[in-house]
Amino acid sequence: MTGKTLADWLAYLERLHPSAIDMGLERSREVAQRLGLGKPAERVVTVTGTNGKGSTCAFLASLLRQQGLKVGVYSSPHLLRYNERVLIEGQEASDGALCEAFAAVEAVRGDITLTYFEMGTLAAFWLFERAGLDAVVLEVGLGGRLDAVNLIDADLALITTIGLDHAEWLGDTRESVAAEKAGILRAGRPALCGDLDPPQPLLEQVKALSAPFFLRGRDYDLAITDQAWHWYGHSRHGELLELHGLPLLDLPMENAALALQAYALLELPWQAEQITAALASTRVSGRLERRALNWHGKPLTLWLDVGHNPHAAAYLAGRLASRPMSGKRLAVFGLLADKDLDGVLAPLLGLVQDWAVAPLPTPRTRPAAELEAALLNLGASVTAYSDVAAALEGQCARASAGDEIMLFGSFYCVAEALEWLARHSIGEVQDGFAG
Numbered sequence: 362m363t364g365k366t367l368a369d370w371l372a373y374l375e376r377l378h379p380s381a382i383d384m385g386l387e388r389s390r391e392v393a394q395r396l397g398l399g400k401p402a403e404r405v406v407t408v409t410g411t412n413g414k415g416s417t418c419a420f421l422a423s424l425l426r427q428q429g430l431k432v433g434v435y436s437s438p439h440l441l442r443y444n445e446r447v448l449i450e451g452q453e454a455s456d457g458a459l460c461e462a463f464a465a466v467e468a469v470r471g472d473i474t475l476t477y478f479e480m481g482t483l484a485a486f487w488l489f490e491r492a493g494l495d496a497v498v499l500e501v502g503l504g505g506r507l508d509a510v511n512l513i514d515a516d517l518a519l520i521t522t523i524g525l526d527h528a529e530w531l532g533d534t535r536e537s538v539a540a541e542k543a544g545i546l547r548a549g550r551p552a553l554c555g556d557l558d559p560p561q562p563l564l565e566q567v568k569a570l571s572a573p574f575f576l577r578g579r580d581y582d583l584a585i586t587d588q589a590w591h592w593y594g595h596s597r598h599g600e601l602l603e604l605h606g607l608p609l610l611d612l613p614m615e616n617a618a619l620a621l622q623a624y625a626l627l628e629l630p631w632q633a634e635q636i637t638a639a640l641a642s643t644r645v646s647g648r649l650e651r652r653a654l655n656w657h658g659k660p661l662t663l664w665l666d667v668g669h670n671p672h673a674a675a676y677l678a679g680r681l682a683s684r685p686m687s688g689k690r691l692a693v694f695g696l697l698a699d700k701d702l703d704g705v706l707a708p709l710l711g712l713v714q715d716w717a718v719a720p721l722p723t724p725r726t727r728p729a730a731e732l733e734a735a736l737l738n739l740g741a742s743v744t745a746y747s748d749v750a751a752a753l754e755g756q757c758a759r760a761s762a763g764d765e766i767m768l769f770g771s772f773y774c775v776a777e778a779l780e781w782l783a784r785h786s787i788g789e790v791q792d793g794f795a796g
Contacts, residue, residue, distance in 0.1 A: 367456040370463045371443055374477045389479045389509045393486070395469035398512075401489035402433065402497040405513055406623060409501035409542045410521025412673045413555065413616040417521050418498045419645045420612070420620035426451060427639035428629050430495040435485040435510070437478065437502050440647055440776045447485045449492050454485075462487045478502050482509040496627075506544020517623050518545045518572075520554045520563065521616060524672035539563040546572050551597070551626050555619040575622050583618040590614050594622040596631075604633055608641055611649050613676065647775040649680065652782065654766075656757040665778055666769040669696060671704030677769065678708035686765060689714045691756045693768040693778070694732065695721045695749055702727065702735055705770070713767065715759065716743040717752035721773040749777035 365373070406421060408414050418434055425432045431450055439445040444453035454462075462484035466475075475483070482502070489497050499515065501508045523539050539560035546552045552572040554563065559576065567574045575581060581594030592604045602625055610617060617640050625631070644650075652663040668677050681690070692713040696702060718732035729745040736743040746752035749768075756766050768778050 365460065367443065367459055370460055371477075374463070374480050377475060377477070377480065385507050386509065386512060388473050388475060389483060389512055392466060392470045392473055392475065392483055393512055395471075396465065396483065396487060398483070398486050398490060400513065401486050402494040404496040404627060405499065405515045406496070406517045406519065407499045407501065407510060407513065407515035407545045408519040408521065409505040409508075409545050410519070410555070411524035411538065411670065412668070412676065413521035413613055413619075414500045416612045416643070416645050416648050417519060417555075417616040417620050418500050419643050420617045420640060421623055422448070422451075422498050423639040423643045424620060424624045424636060425496050425498075425627075425629070427635050430629075431493065433485075433489040433492060433494045433497040434500075435482070435489075435497070436500040437481070438772050440772060441779055443481075446481060447488060449488065449494070454488060458488060459484065479509045482512075486513070501542075501545060504538075504541040504544070506541050508545075511545055514547050514550075515545065516550060517626060518547065518550065518552050519619060519623055520545075520552070520556065520559075521619060522672060523556045523560060523563070524670060536560045536562050540566070543567075546570055548572065551575060553619060553622055553626075555615060575626070577615075577619065581618060581622040581625075583614055585609070585614060592618050592621055594618075594625050597626045597628055602631065604636065607637055610640060610643075611651065612643060612645060613649070617643075646779070647772070649677075654757065656760075659757075659760070659762045661757060661760050661762070662765045663778075663782075664765065664767045664769075665775045666767070667772045667775050668769050669700050669705065669771045671701055671708070674705040674769075675708045677767075678712055681709075681712045681767070688761060688763040688765065690765045690767060691715045691717070691760055693717045693719070693749065693752045693756055693766060693774070694770045695719050695729075695752075695774040695777075696727045696732065696770045697721065697723070697725045697773075698727045699725065700727070700771075702732070706735065706739065710739055710741060714742065715756070716741050717746055717756045718743060719746045719749045719752040721749070721771055722777065723773055726773075749774055750781045753778055753781055 408418050422432050422434045434448040437446050447454035466483045499510045501510045520542050540562040543563045543566035548570040553575045555577045557578050584591045589606045594602050647665050647667045650665040654661040654663050690713050718729050720726045720729045733743050733745040
C-alpha cells in the first residue's frame with residue numbers, strides 16, 4: 362500500500378476483516394508486540410462510559426495542555442474526517458502521518474486480520490510513541506474489557522456513565538455493561554466513576570483489584586446554580602480540593618467534574634485561574650453545539666448533538682428544559698436501527714413542537730417511515746424527508762424568526778448537518794447553551 366492516499370487506506374481497512382466488530386485483544390496484542398509498541402506516554406488515561414466520553418477526554422486534554430504538556434488524544438467515531446480521531450498537540454494527524462502509521466502496522470501484521478478500529482488504534486499508538494508526548498487520553502470505542510484501547514495499562518481509568526447501548530455486544534442490563542467497562546481497571550491504579558449509582562459488578566472489580574476508587578457524590582461532586590458551578594474533589598493524598606464560581610459551560614459540566622478529579626490525581630499544578638481557562642476553552646463538535654443561522658434574512662438558532670440513546674436523550678431534555686424560550690423548538694432527527702427509539706423519544710416529546718425525520722447515510726439506518734410512524738403514534742407533528750439535509754432545510758423554512766432547531770440522534774446526523782452548513786457557508790458557532 363506504499364504511496365496510497367488516506368482514502369485508499371481507509372477503503373482497504375474496511376475490507377480487511379469480514380466483521381466490522383470482532384471483540385478480543387489477542388490479535389491486536391500480537392501485532393502491537395511485533396510493532397514494539399510500549400506505553401505511548403509517561404501519563405496515560407483511559408476513558409469509557411455509555412455517554413460523555415468525548416467531552417471528558419476533551420476537558421482533560423485541555424487541562425493537561427494548559428500546563429504546557431504535550432498531549433495526544435485518541436477518540437472515535439469521527440464526524441467529517443478520519444484525522445479527527447488522532448490529535449497531537451491539539452492538531453489532527455495529517456494524511457501523510459496516518460498513511461505512514463497504517464503502513465507500519467500493515468508491514469508486521471502478516472496473516473492476522475484486524476478490524477478497521479483495531480488498525481486505527483494501533484496506528485494511533487504508533488504515532489503517539491513517536492511524538493514524544495507527556496500524556497495521552499484514550500477513548501474506548503466499545504465496552505472496555507475487549508476493546509483494542511485496553512491493550513494499554515493506563516495510569517487512570519475513567520468510567521463516565523453506565524447505561525444501555527450496544528446490547529448485542531455488552532448485554533441488556535446495566536450490570537453486564539458495567540462488567541465490560543470495568544475491564545479497563547488495573548490493579549492498584551486509581552479508578553474514577555461519574556455514575557451516581559454504579560452497578561455491583563463495577564464495585565466488585567474495584568475491590569478485587571484494590572484500586573483506589575473515586576466516585577461522584579462521595580469523593581468528588583459538583584453543584585450548579587443559575588450563574589456558576591462549583592466543584593470539590595480530592596488529591597491523590599486525600600487532600601480536599603475545591604473550586605467555586607466556575608463559569609457555566611455548554612458541554613456537560615458533569616464530565617468536566619470527572620475530568621477535574623482525574624487531573625487532581627495526576628499531581629500537576631493546581632492553579633484555579635488556569636484550570637478555569639482550560640475548561641472554558643474546551644469545545645467538541647456536535648456536542649451541545651450552537652450555531653446562529655440567518656436563513657434568508659430570518660435569524661434562527663441551530664443546536665447539534667450526537668446523542669443517540671435514552672441516557673443521552675434524557676440529558677439533552679434536561680438541558681433544553683432549563684432554557685425556557687418564547688419561540689418554538691423544532692427537531693431534525695435520525696437514528697440507527699439498533700438504537701432504542703422509544704427510549705430516545707420519550708424524554709423529548711414535550712419539549713419539541715415539530716419534528717422532521719430522515720434516514721441516515723448508512724445501511725444501518727432506521728427508515729424515515731418508521732420514525733414518522735412512531736412519532737405519529739405518540740401524537741407528535743412530524744414530516745418525513747429523503748435525507749438529513751432536506752429535513753434541515755424544511756425546518757428552516759417552517760421556523761419563524763427566533764425559533765430553535767434541535768438536530769440530534771447520531772454522529773451521521775450531525776455530520777450531514779455540518780456538511781450542509783459548509784455548503785451554504787452559514788452557521789456561525791456561538792457560545793451560550795449555559796447562558
